[in-house]
Amino acid sequence: MEAVGLTKRYGGRTAVDEVSFSVSRGEVLGLLGPNGAGKTTAIRLLTTMLTPSSGQFRVAGVDCGKPNDIRRRIGVLPESAGYPEHHSGSEYLLYHARLFGLNRTDAAGTTERLLAEVGLADRASSAIATYSRGMRQRLGIARALVNDPAVVFFDEPTLGLDPAGQRQVLGIICDIAQRRGAAVVLSTHALTEVEDVCTSVLILRQGTVLAAGTVAEVIGTVAAQPTAQLRVPSDMIARAAESLASAPGLQLETTADTLRITLAPGGDGHVPDTNAVLRAVLDAAIPVLSFDLEGTRLSDAFLAMTSQEPR
Amino acid sequence: MSWYVVTAREWRDLWLGGRGPILMFALSILLSAITYLAATNQILNYLEQREAVNLTLQVAVAVGALVTLVVSADAISGERERATLESLLLAPVSRRAIVLGKLTAAVSLWLGAFAVAVPYLWALGRGVSALVPAMVTGLVVGTLLAVGLSAVGLLISIRSKSNKVSVSVSLFLLLALFAPTQLPTPHGAFGVFLDRLNPVAAALHYLTTVVVNGRGWTHDLSYLASSLAVALVGVPTLMILAPRIVHLVAGDHR
Numbered sequence: 155m156e157a158v159g160l161t162k163r164y165g166g167r168t169a170v171d172e173v174s175f176s177v178s179r180g181e182v183l184g185l186l187g188p189n190g191a192g193k194t195t196a197i198r199l200l201t202t203m204l205t206p207s208s209g210q211f212r213v214a215g216v217d218c219g220k221p222n223d224i225r226r227r228i229g230v231l232p233e234s235a236g237y238p239e240h241h242s243g244s245e246y247l248l249y250h251a252r253l254f255g256l257n258r259t260d261a262a263g264t265t266e267r268l269l270a271e272v273g274l275a276d277r278a279s280s281a282i283a284t285y286s287r288g289m290r291q292r293l294g295i296a297r298a299l300v301n302d303p304a305v306v307f308f309d310e311p312t313l314g315l316d317p318a319g320q321r322q323v324l325g326i327i328c329d330i331a332q333r334r335g336a337a338v339v340l341s342t343h344a345l346t347e348v349e350d351v352c353t354s355v356l357i358l359r360q361g362t363v364l365a366a367g368t369v370a371e372v373i374g375t376v377a378a379q380p381t382a383q384l385r386v387p388s389d390m391i392a393r394a395a396e397s398l399a400s401a402p403g404l405q406l407e408t409t410a411d412t413l414r415i416t417l418a419p420g421g422d423g424h425v426p427d428t429n430a431v432l433r434a435v436l437d438a439a440i441p442v443l444s445f446d447l448e449g450t451r452l453s454d455a456f457l458a459m460t461s462q463e464p465r
Numbered sequence: 466m467s468w469y470v471v472t473a474r475e476w477r478d479l480w481l482g483g484r485g486p487i488l489m490f491a492l493s494i495l496l497s498a499i500t501y502l503a504a505t506n507q508i509l510n511y512l513e514q515r516e517a518v519n520l521t522l523q524v525a526v527a528v529g530a531l532v533t534l535v536v537s538a539d540a541i542s543g544e545r546e547r548a549t550l551e552s553l554l555l556a557p558v559s560r561r562a563i564v565l566g567k568l569t570a571a572v573s574l575w576l577g578a579f580a581v582a583v584p585y586l587w588a589l590g591r592g593v594s595a596l597v598p599a600m601v602t603g604l605v606v607g608t609l610l611a612v613g614l615s616a617v618g619l620l621i622s623i624r625s626k627s628n629k630v631s632v633s634v635s636l637f638l639l640l641a642l643f644a645p646t647q648l649p650t651p652h653g654a655f656g657v658f659l660d661r662l663n664p665v666a667a668a669l670h671y672l673t674t675v676v677v678n679g680r681g682w683t684h685d686l687s688y689l690a691s692s693l694a695v696a697l698v699g700v701p702t703l704m705i706l707a708p709r710i711v712h713l714v715a716g717d718h719r
């Protein structure tokens with residue numbers, strides 16, 4: 155899938171502004187951004203639910219001028235999708251399989267297989283009204299797969315789920331990319347769980363792309379100095395600072411029970427080793443309560459980029 | 466083939482999902498009350514038998530038009546509000562098929578209303594010479610109105626930003642169309658013209674001339690022109706425009 159200069163305006167407001175990217179089979183692209191960044195709008199453009207103001211895209215090799223052909227080849231889990239409450243999970247899937255042109259027998263087979271795949275087989279004949287949020291989300295994923303799509307879109311699939319539910323949903327999404335070999339586009343504003351799933355990410359803010367690339371590349375673009383937060387018992391804080399005082403390239407800042415350590419590169423560009431820092435503290439026989447590295451995770455890069463004032 | 470899948474689902478949702486049977490039950494209670502009153506009035510000789518048949522037919526047509534319009538007005542904007550429209554539009558089904566399924570399901574409510582009315586008409590009109598032609602006229606007039614109003618309701622639903630707006634605009638429209646039927650018969654050429662222009666008032670007038678006054682079905686046929694026009698313009702407009710105007714977001718454009 156490929157998009158070039160994708161733009162959507164609502165009156166005077168530009169929800170998606172000149173966004174370009176591509177995703178291949180087996181890849182998972184994370185569309186990241188705070189609320190209102192334009193993730194849902196971008197997905198609705200690519201899934202032919204909205205007409206772009208300008209820009210081009212191809213989905214599963216089909217040009218954006220043929221929305222009907224695109225719809226045959228994609229699967230979509232819309233943001234906060236609704237369900238017919240009085241239908242059962244299997245009735246719902248059967249109907250959608252039939253809408254994609256499957257005959258009764260094939261639709262029934264697909265329904266049964268997908269319900270098992272998303273772990274809903276035992277609740278297949280219960281009314282959707284009795285489903286939990288996680289079950290609805292998994293039913294939605296199953297629905298997105300009835301046509302064995304080449305490209306699958308998930309808009310905030312983990313929204314409102316508990317950690318176990320999130321892990322379950324992300325596991326299914328990983329499987330879709332890896333085992334089915336589909337190209338996956340996944341939008342979210344909650345990053346931590348996505349880092350492990352996405353092969354590449356696109357960070358949006360106010361409709362524009364702030365950064366794109368693999369997770370490592372995006373983290374690299376935010377050239378923040380790595381910092382570490384060391385937490386030790388409060389009566390040990392002075393001794394901890396002392397143990398690090400002699401190490402080169404460290405700026406120390408102390409509060410009641412934490413030591414904030416900025417690892418500044420020396421004149422030769424060499425960044426002090428965080429392991430060495432930790433070892434020095436341990437060698438001084440100070441019990442470490444926690445040691446957090448910042449600036450090395452996607453969420454740090456994301457926060458650094460999206461918290462800047464809009465231009 | 467997908468139009469058939471959509472239509473079958475819409476019909477099932479309406480008739481097996483609950484709304485249809487409840488509405489029909491409510492109508493049958495209303496008709497029972499009217500029949501009881503009409504029958505006792507007949508004994509007292511206040512209400513002629515043919516008038517009782519006409520009243521029942523008119524109530525069935527009015528209720529049929531009302532429920533058809535409300536269900537149509539809810540069809541697209543309601544799905545939009547319940548967040549079920551996106552998954553329907555994502556399926557490779559033509560927007561025409563979706564709209565057609567919803568239109569026929571809504572009109573089936575009128576047919577249901579008519580079916581409920583048949584036994585009451587039978588009971589009230591025993592011995593009336595032209596009962597069957599009267600019922601056929603009611604069926605034709607009601608179907609014309611239901612089809613036209615359903616198309617209008619769907620167009621309103623497609624264009625409305627919210628379901629509340631869609632349903633209230635449609636109800637207001639229906640009220641505006643029914644109000645003149647409760648006013649005294651207009652005099653003067655302009656009054657008559659206005660009466661014929663209003664599809665609901667004109668259609669009910671036509672029904673009365675056939676059922677009560679015993680005129681031939683061709684006698685006041687021009688009174689059906691406006692309801693025929695609404696159906697003949699509304700349905701093709703809906704079908705032609707559907708691919709371009711049915712969107713996830715009302716009124717989406719470049």
Ligand SMILES: Nc1ncnc2c1ncn2[C@@H]1O[C@H](COP(=O)(O)OP(=O)(O)O)[C@@H](O)[C@H]1O
Pocket residue numbers: 164167168169187188189190191192193194195196714
């Ligand atoms: N139908 C609409 N009309 C006007 N503005 C809209 C509409 N839909 C979305 N927007 C605006 O577009 C921007 C992006 O919204 P959205 O794509 O939903 O963001 P996200 O999914 O990243 O939270 C927001 O500023 C939102 O207010």
Ligand SMILES: [Mg+2]
Pocket residue numbers: 190193194195233310
């Ligand atoms: Mg969103």
